[in-house]
Structure formats: C-alpha cells, structure tokens
C-alpha cells in the first residue's frame with residue numbers, strides 16, 4: 001500500500017510471515033517508529049529502537065539473562081502469586097457488584113512488573129496509587145501511534161503537525177514523566193458467546209477442580225498440569241492477538257520477498273490477526289475450540305508461523321516467559337475462585353465482542369463482570 005510517500009508492505013499468510021520474520025529477519029529487523037512515540041522516550045526504548053544497535057542488543061540481553069531467564073521467572077513466582085492473591089482479595093470485596101475486569105487485571109500485571117523493577121506497587125486496585133491513570137495515558141499514546149498521520153505520509157507537512165498528533169503525544173509523554181519521576185528518583189534513591197463456549201468453561205473448571213482441588217489459591221507449580229488452560233490461552237491468542245500487526249518493522253536495505261521488491265525504508269507489518277483466522281490454515285477458524293491445540297505441537301514460541309502472537313525472529317517479544325505465566329496464573333485464579341455473571345442478567349449470547357484495532361487490540365466495550373464467591 002502507498003500512504004503518501006510511505007510504502008507499507010503487509011504479510012498476511014504463514015508463508016509471507018516466514019519470509020519476513022525468518023528468511024529476511026536481519027534486513028527487516030529495523031523498526032518503523034511512529035512520530036507519536038515521542039522523541040524523549042525513543043532513545044531508551046527497546047520496542048522502538050529504530051535499528052538493532054549495540055544498545056538494543058544490551059537491553060535484549062538484560063531481558064534474557066536478568067528479567068526473564070528461566071531462573072528469574074521461577075524466583076518471581078512468589079511475587080506473582082502474592083499480587084494475584086491481592087487481586088482476589090479486592091474482587092472478594094466486590095462480591096455481587098460489577099467490575100471492569102480488564103482494569104483490575106491490568107493493575108495486577110502492572111504491579112507485578114513494577115515490583116520486579118522497582119520493588120513497589122504503582123497502582124492501587126481501589127483507584128489511586130502513584131501511577132493511577134497510567135493505563136489511560138498508555139492507551140492514548142498507542143491510539144496516537146496508529147492514527148494515520150499526514151505529517152508521516154508527506155514529510156513536507158512535518159513541521160506543521162496539521163492534526164496536532166506530535167503536540168498531543170508530547171503532552172502524554174510529559175504526563176508519563178510526571179507520574180514516573182518520583183518513583184525513579186526514590187529508586188535512585190459482534191459475535192456473542194455460543195453454547196460451546198459454556199462447555200469450554202465447564203471443562204476448564206473441571207480441570208482446575210481436579211488439579212487444584214480445595215487448595216485456597218492457584219500456585220505457579222499447578223500451571224504445568226493444566227493442558228486445557230494452556231489450550232484455551234493459545235486459542236484466545238490465535239483469535240485475539242494483543243498486537244494484531246506485531247510492531248511495525250522497517251527495511252534496512254532493499255530486498256526481494258516472494259518476488260516482490262521491498263524498497264529500502266518500507267514499513268513492513270505482519271497481519272497475525274488475519275493469519276489466526278485464515279481458513280486455509282485453520283479448520284472452522286472463527287470458532288473458539290481449544291481442543292484443536294490438545295493433540296498438536298503448534299506453539300507461539302516463534303517456530304510456527306501460523307501462530308505468532310509474540311512475533312518471531314530477532315524482534316520477537318522478549319517478555320514472553322513473563323507474559324504467558326501471568327496470563328495462565330490470572331486466568332486460572334479468576335476462574336477457580338469465582339463464578340462470573342454479566343450485569344443486568346445480560347445474555348452472554350448478545351455480548352458485544354467487537355474489537356478496537358490499534359497497535360494493541362482491545363474490546364470496544366470494556367467487559368463488565370460481577371464476581372461471586374464460590
């Protein structure tokens with residue numbers, strides 16, 4: 001696609017994903033950096049490092065050896081269990097009332113990361129906390145990053161910033177800095193749910209009941225014994241990959257991909273959302289069927305190009321080991337500890353499942369649920 005002066009190349013099949021993320025991994029490993037990722041944050045960013053520089057390499061190696069190595073992940077198990085326990089306590093206090101479950105899970109995940117890096121919580125589950133409101137600012141930045149920006153398509157408009165995107169992005173950045181500065185200083189100092197999904201829930205509850213039994217809380221040591229949970233999470237990531245186009249790559253040099261010439265500096269994206277729903281790849285692609293993964297070796301570790309929620313190749317997500325542990329632990333805990341109802345006796349079949357596209361995918365209407373203690 002041509003967007004003004006910008007060339008955008010989209011790979012939407014496992015074959016083109018293999019070419020982009022494996023065969024031509026080095027040449028296509030640069031990042032297209034949207035202007036809305038503000039200039040002050042760019043030099044420190046791993047995700048928006050424009051090239052695989054020495055600094056980028058040192059950050060990746062820090063992730064591999066310190067933050068997300070198998071040893072580090074095991075050592076963090078107690079912390080994750082504690083934070084998930086606090087989330088459960090908070091939800092117990094909301095028995096019978098509706099909660100925005102996405103926000104609650106976001107706070108738990110954010111606090112896990114904040115404790116790994118800064119040994120303290122950033123978000124108070126009841127609202128408030130040093131980084132309350134950060135989620136909104138992050139969403140705003142992501143929204144700005146994907147807003148079609150005339151100044152990017154036609155560099156002649158760069159200085160004019162006709163849509164005010166650069167200005168708004170700068171305001172967001174200032175807000176992030178305002179919220180983070182004290183912490184860092186201190187540190188220095190529509191398709192509804194069908195009946196088959198109810199069967200999925202029942203199977204998952206049975207598995208959790210069998211493996212965890214009457215134990216009060218789910219422990220990370222239980223997780224490897226929960227194949228149906230793993231299959232449910234894979235199936236969710238197939239249909240709803242959080243980064244539907246990965247993060248935009250950029251060609252370092254002109255190269256040939258599947259007989260197409262990709263000129264130097266083109267933006268290259270892989271549409272993993274489309275791959276996950278491709279009828280040439282998946283049988284009955286739009287149905288939520290975790291069973292498809294039970295007798296299959298297909299995994300999201302970057303070797304199977306039909307399932308790429310974390311990408312593949314050198315720009316692949318370094319946070320996979322932490323991300324996936326958190327998702328398994330949180331989902332298992334929420335289902336094991338609570339019954340979940342929709343507000344106003346809403347029919348699950350009529351639930352609005354539309355998604356809002358951006359760098360990350362989220363439900364257009366936040367999911368409101370009522371926890372009921374079992």
Ligand code: HEM
Pocket residue numbers: 046047048049060113241242243246247248249308309310311312314315316317318319320322323324327
């Ligand atoms: C379920 C959870 C997660 C998913 C689905 C996910 C997905 C992704 C995807 C698709 C990419 C882009 C890959 C590409 O452009 O080829 C990415 C990059 C990245 N992710 Fe994740 N991620 C998750 C959790 C995390 C966590 C927990 C962290 C760290 C705390 C993290 C840190 C990063 C970083 C730093 C990059 C940029 C890597 C680079 O450009 O070299 N992610 N992630």
